[in-house]
Amino acid sequence: RAKRSSSVNVMLYDCSMDLDVQLQATLEQLLRQAIENDELTVYFQPQFDPHTGKIYGVESLARWHSPVLGVVSPAKFIPVAEDSGLIARLGEVVTRKSVREHVRWATMYPDQVLKLSINVSPGQLMRPNFAEDYIAIVLEEGGDPSNIILEITETAAITDLAYCERVLNKFIKVGFEIALDDFGTGYSSLSLLKQLPLKYVKIDRSFIMDIDTESSSSEIVRSIVMMCHSFGYCTLAEGVETHKQTELVKALGCNLIQGYVYSRPLPAAQLDDFLAQAYRENP
Numbered sequence: 209r210a211k212r213s214s215s216v217n218v219m220l221y222d223c224s225m226d227l228d229v230q231l232q233a234t235l236e237q238l239l240r241q242a243i244e245n246d247e248l249t250v251y252f253q254p255q256f257d258p259h260t261g262k263i264y265g266v267e268s269l270a271r272w273h274s275p276v277l278g279v280v281s282p283a284k285f286i287p288v289a290e291d292s293g294l295i296a297r298l299g300e301v302v303t304r305k306s307v308r309e310h311v312r313w314a315t316m317y318p319d320q321v322l323k324l325s326i327n328v329s330p331g332q333l334m335r336p337n338f339a340e341d342y343i344a345i346v347l348e349e350g351g352d353p354s355n356i357i358l359e360i361t362e363t364a365a366i367t368d369l370a371y372c373e374r375v376l377n378k379f380i381k382v383g384f385e386i387a388l389d390d391f392g393t394g395y396s397s398l399s400l401l402k403q404l405p406l407k408y409v410k411i412d413r414s415f416i417m418d419i420d421t422e423s424s425s426s427e428i429v430r431s432i433v434m435m436c437h438s439f440g441y442c443t444l445a446e447g448v449e450t451h452k453q454t455e456l457v458k459a460l461g462c463n464l465i466q467g468y469v470y471s472r473p474l475p476a477a478q479l480d481d482f483l484a485q486a487y488r489e490n491p
């Protein structure tokens with residue numbers, strides 16, 4: 209009996225595997241078309257300096273408005289893009305669109321500095337010639353590398369730290385800055401934090417989420433901030449949703465914040481209005 213039920217389990221398991229594989233293939237096909245049909249857009253989420261009250265920059269976040277599936281979250285389609293190799297094309301599309309808007313804002317507000325953060329997947333970073341190709345794309349769009357921050361995750365660095373470091377240094381040489389995204393999740397190692405040529409560390413939302421209810425989270429954030437500052441890095445708290453959380457991360461010495469409390473990610477046209485108001489209030 210036990211044997212029979214376990215073989216049934218195996219069958220069910222296999223069926224769902226097939227479904228996953230099919231679903232994956234369908235998603236991949238749709239995403240391929242989406243890139244061709246220009247269904248991808250970019251939203252921008254403001255980042256804020258709570259110590260000066262000024263907007264610091266914006267993070268570009270990919271959005272897919274599919275006529276078949278509706279709005280698909282990047283949490284769903286970025287992994288598909290990674291697994292299928294579509295990430296290189298997707299990354300190029302996102303970068304071109306982000307840089308174009310960034311150039312437009314720089315022209316509208318020549319006296320302001322607004323940083324642009326762009327997410328880079330391990331699958332992009334580890335591709336041969338990535339830095340050369342990417343820098344060429346940014347320059348082609350008229351982008352200013354010294355106001356662009358590349359957000360990387362620990363995953364790429366763990367696979368081959370020395371290689372990753374070499375790639376990042378090519379970017380730094382022409383003015384880009386590097387941020388370590390989602391810090392504290394995954395396999396954060398101190399040697400990584402020390403060895404990578406970073407400028408910013410983004411403290412993962414999971415620590416910020418309960419910073420006002422869990423003393424352990426606030427202690428973790430305090431330690432991360434202290435350690436990062438000792439390396440000379442700037443810290444950013446991700447996913448700040450309330451004023452209380454803002455006050456706490458500010459008191460813990462966090463340099464920058466990003467989260468719904470300040471703004472959700474916005475389409476470029478709405479960011480125009482956001483910037484107009486932010487610069488009017490804090491010139």
Ligand code: C2E
Binds near residue numbers: 282286299447467469
């Ligand atoms: P991420 O880079 O850590 O981006 C921050 C995510 O947190 C965004 O989710 C943003 O909408 C969300 N977020 C910001 N503030 C809050 C908040 O106060 N509360 C909550 N609950 N969430 C907040 P999103 O846009 O769904 O993106 C998810 C992830 O997908 C990103 O995480 C990033 O890893 C990846 N991603 C997005 N766009 C791109 C892209 O163009 N290229 C690559 N390679 N990855 C991307």
Ligand code: MG
Binds near residue numbers: 267327359389
């Ligand atoms: Mg990011």
Ligand code: MG
Binds near residue numbers: 390410446
């Ligand atoms: Mg993040």
Ligand code: MG
Binds near residue numbers: 390
């Ligand atoms: Mg994240």
